[in-house]
Amino acid sequence: MNGAESLVRSLSAGGVEVCFANPGTSEMQFVDALDRTRLMRCVLGLFEGVVSGAADGYARMAGKPAVTLLHLAPGLANAGANLHNAKKARSPMLNIVGNHTLRHLRYDAPLTADVPATASVFSDWVRTAQTADTIARDAIEGLAVATGHPGRIATLIAPADIGWQEGGVIAPPMQPHGPRALDPQVIARAVSALGPDALILCGGTVLEDPASTRLLAGIARQTGAKLMAPGSNRRIERGAGRANIPRIPYPIDMAIEQLAPFRRAVLIEAQPPVAFFAYPNRPSLLLPEACEVIQLAEFDQDGRAAVQALADSIGAKSARLTDPPRAEIPQAGPLQDLALSAAIASALPEGAIIIDESLTSANQVDSMSAGAPPHSWLSITGGAIGIGPPLSAGAAVACPDRPVIALQADGSAMYTLQALWTQAREGLNVTTIIFANKSYDLLKHELFKVGANPGPDALNLLDLRRPELDFISLAAGMGVPGRRVDCAAELHRTLSDAVIEPGPFLIEAIL
Amino acid sequence: MNGAESLVRSLSAGGVEVCFANPGTSEMQFVDALDRTRLMRCVLGLFEGVVSGAADGYARMAGKPAVTLLHLAPGLANAGANLHNAKKARSPMLNIVGNHTLRHLRYDAPLTADVPATASVFSDWVRTAQTADTIARDAIEGLAVATGHPGRIATLIAPADIGWQEGGVIAPPMQPHGPRALDPQVIARAVSALGPDALILCGGTVLEDPASTRLLAGIARQTGAKLMAPGSNRRIERGAGRANIPRIPYPIDMAIEQLAPFRRAVLIEAQPPVAFFAYPNRPSLLLPEACEVIQLAEFDQDGRAAVQALADSIGAKSARLTDPPRAEIPQAGPLQDLALSAAIASALPEGAIIIDESLTSANQVDSMSAGAPPHSWLSITGGAIGIGPPLSAGAAVACPDRPVIALQADGSAMYTLQALWTQAREGLNVTTIIFANKSYDLLKHELFKVGANPGPDALNLLDLRRPELDFISLAAGMGVPGRRVDCAAELHRTLSDAVIEPGPFLIEAIL
Structure with missing residues (x-):
């Protein structure tokens, strides 16, 4: 079994079902391994930005990573913009990027460029496989990093010869890091902050869990605090029967205006809201300067547990929600x-x-x-x-x-x-x-x-x-x-x- | 005059006529400056890889750089694959890439990413503008770097506030570095190497100059040496009345076979030929191991002067060329x-x-x-x-x-x-x-x-x-x-x- 096959078999055993791919010559042994094992669904993109964006969409809905297969530094760069989006979404993703063999990297071949440096910009974790018997373990470690809380972008650089050499060893699945524990003192501070002049800004996994947002709606109703979500989110579960949480608007003046009333902000898997861009005579941070910020759950902590802890502390229950009416079908007329x-x-x-x-x-x-x-x-x-x-x-x-x-x-x-x-x-x-x-x-x-x-x-x-x-x-x-x-x-x-x-x-x- | 306008005016005075652009919010002050000055032809690409590829094509034919205008790290990454091609072509190019203001970079805004690191992978020169009164000088320095011999990829990172602040100062044109002088001892070695078992491998500016290639053909005819060009080149001037120089083929076995006869290789703006990819049981370098390599002109030396020096040393003249017949118009039939x-x-x-x-x-x-x-x-x-x-x-x-x-x-x-x-x-x-x-x-x-x-x-x-x-x-x-x-x-x-x-x-x- 060569290195490439050990990697594919190990990732499959680790739960990876889909490979989004735009491979090149240096990845042919991985294509060959995918083909011989038939353990993953292979989805071809005609451009690498399609591959990375699709892997992000898959991860957001499947709740687990796909792997991507990308070709050297230029292919990875082409994937970069959507890797950037995925990284900001904290989507789990594992990229397999080919590279020249070590001996070939000494020469200035046409496609030689700095793959690790390219990977670093848009990845949370980067490693270069060193031998055929360790490449599967590297991949499984990357998979665990990607699958942790929050999700991360892991990139494994796979030199061609590590893929084609014999001696591959199957690596057992590895438990990803769970969320870091919440701080009871911070929970207490958050509880005492809740009131009519408080904002609860919730993002990340909270928005993906209707039970948590309904509970948040109950907390808001009981305390008078206002619920909001960041402007852009990995995924929100919404619609009838679910809490309707408004998002911070994109235009900076509108955002500042909406956030102006708050004196306290409790953040759950969200950071202090920041403007998309800086403008002359406008602040970068959107909350009022005097607003006290309580970071109840950072991105690496469990926001859903934080919501439950808040609810338990104040004895709040899930809100009974009245759904807004459905939008009416418009009459014939222009698309204003x-x-x-x-x-x-x-x-x-x-x-x-x-x-x-x-x-x-x-x-x-x-x-x-x-x-x-x-x-x-x-x-x-x-x-x-x-x-x-x-x-x-x-x-x-x-x-x-x-x-x-x-x-x-x-x-x-x-x-x-x-x-x-x-x-x-x-x-x-x-x-x-x-x-x-x-x-x-x-x-x-x-x-x-x-x-x-x-x-x-x-x-x-x-x-x-x-x-x-x-x-x-x-x-x-x-x-x-x-x-x-x-x-x-x-x-x-x-x-x-x-x-x-x-x-x-x-x-x-x-x- | 703000920083953006000083940059545009200085680059225009320095000879830049065209801006290939795919701008975003952080580049709006440069769009505004291009608009007010009307000193450059602005060409929009709907994707950044179009922008960098077009700037490369322009540079190869105009013999001087265009500027590109790109949006932050994701936009630069999208341009990356064709910046890579341009860098390998040694095409002159100056990229202007926006960035957040310094104060905004402290926060994790959606588009915040490491622009300098992204630039480094595919650029020979990277600088971040620091003040409105020095941004034009930075750009002119980048332009000189790009325009030297060989051409280089220069990337100037322009934080939004440096562009919009007043106090811009026009920077005078700067002379690019000319080619490094040739070494007379190496010329002598090259002269004594020429013979029926010698290869003259010429690339770069030599191939762009029909007088040089005709002179090379004369040298080859007089000494029995064989002329070849690298497989991929920035530009070759060829056709009737011009020397026909075969290129090293892409398939590795064919390349090795064609290079096998040579015992000496004189390289002029070319490197020892290397395979596109490494393969099991194939070498990376394509010349026979025993072949003596004489680097007559490196990429930063003047290949055309090297050809002239060779010709002067042996008293060779431009070859009188017999053009091969024109291809015949094919009959109706399938496109084999x-x-x-x-x-x-x-x-x-x-x-x-x-x-x-x-x-x-x-x-x-x-x-x-x-x-x-x-x-x-x-x-x-x-x-x-x-x-x-x-x-x-x-x-x-x-x-x-x-x-x-x-x-x-x-x-x-x-x-x-x-x-x-x-x-x-x-x-x-x-x-x-x-x-x-x-x-x-x-x-x-x-x-x-x-x-x-x-x-x-x-x-x-x-x-x-x-x-x-x-x-x-x-x-x-x-x-x-x-x-x-x-x-x-x-x-x-x-x-x-x-x-x-x-x-x-x-x-x-x-x-």
């Missing part, structure tokens, strides 16, 4: 933001997985879908655009029986549109709604904040017309059927049909 | 490799710029076009696939009066196909020929080298069918017209027409 949002929110089926890279469009889907059937909501966590199409693919691989609906800005879609091909190949039930505003609208807002009166050169750099992108054509080129829609009622109908049909579909919503 | 190559080689117009990311297809275009009208030939230099479409765009921006013909493998095209949109927007005369073999054919060859008998999982990972990619649809989606062709005579006609028509065109050649 309200009608656009209503068309989508009213069509969400039970168990939908919403992938949100909508940016400036359809901003009311969030509030309008609080009463929709229970669903999962996945955000872009690291601000690196181009995650929507692959995140959708990965989520659908993890949950083949649930419809995935991607709310997708047009400019961002173009970074990783190749994921549509993977959606078609794997027959994934993903419905992508492209919000075709035909510009980098978010950046236009930002440009005006710089204070300038933009001229043609600046606007040209933020404009996606000339030529217009035709997403129906682009999708067809990758085997994904689609329809162009400019009416709210038709969007509702088209989306309602698409989520029932198996396989991917793309709706180009003309704004 | 010979007919495919002939269809293309026979259609090359004078001044064509060939972008070669053909990989396993159309491998005889090279030999068949030695007698074609004079043209430039640009290769993928770092082995990071996905450079063809952007490299084409950049070359066309540099040379608006010359037709660009991209020989493009289908799998590789999918990494950076967004460049077609830039080609359409800028009205660039690029004709892309997609070699639709519908697989990662190169990797299939490599998989067989691993020695396995591939099964369905392995072949599935290297197969681009299910669904078939429709490049005509994909191109149409980005505003590029195209035609599908499966006949050699029709390919010849279609290509001949397309190079005359302005604007981009895509030919999907069904193999």
